[in-house]
Amino acid sequence: MTAASLLRLPAGLTTGALALRVVLFALPCAALALALPTRPHVVVVVAVVLMSAMWARTPDHVAGGLVLAVVMVWWTVHGVVDWRVLVVGVLLVAAHVVSVVLSYGPVALAVDPRLAALWLRRGLLALVPLPFTWVAVRGLDADLAPPWVWSSAALVVVVLVLVTLRVTQPVGE
8 A cells, every 4th residue: 555545535535534534543643652752663653653544544454453553562562551551541442442433334424423422332341441450550569469469450350351341242142
């Protein structure tokens, strides 16, 4: 895919879908930009920008999963566990939700507000384990905490993930 084809907008694009595509492009870039003043390698920055552009152009493209993985790996490799990790998690979940909503129909189809609200609720529920996991990682000292504390924290996170999965299932399933 060339740079010119990334900039060419699909025919019949609605204003709402265009705004969501701009947001979809910006979210992974913002998640990586939170690393400043530490500068990610130029290859990582270019990869995130190009994959975000591909993802915004075609919301069901594999570039979406790749750009999320690149941002997550960058943050994981650098071992940052301050408040920015919480914001990065929210930005990445929001990017996923926006891409799902955009991929539900053809480009010319307007975004259904009920569908957007459904996926917004699901995205918020998917964020439930995030602060608990962050507190467990940030607040517990591996040298001072007894082993049962880590097992308990892991169990709480697993239970929260399972409850979130159950609550987000469609009614018919």
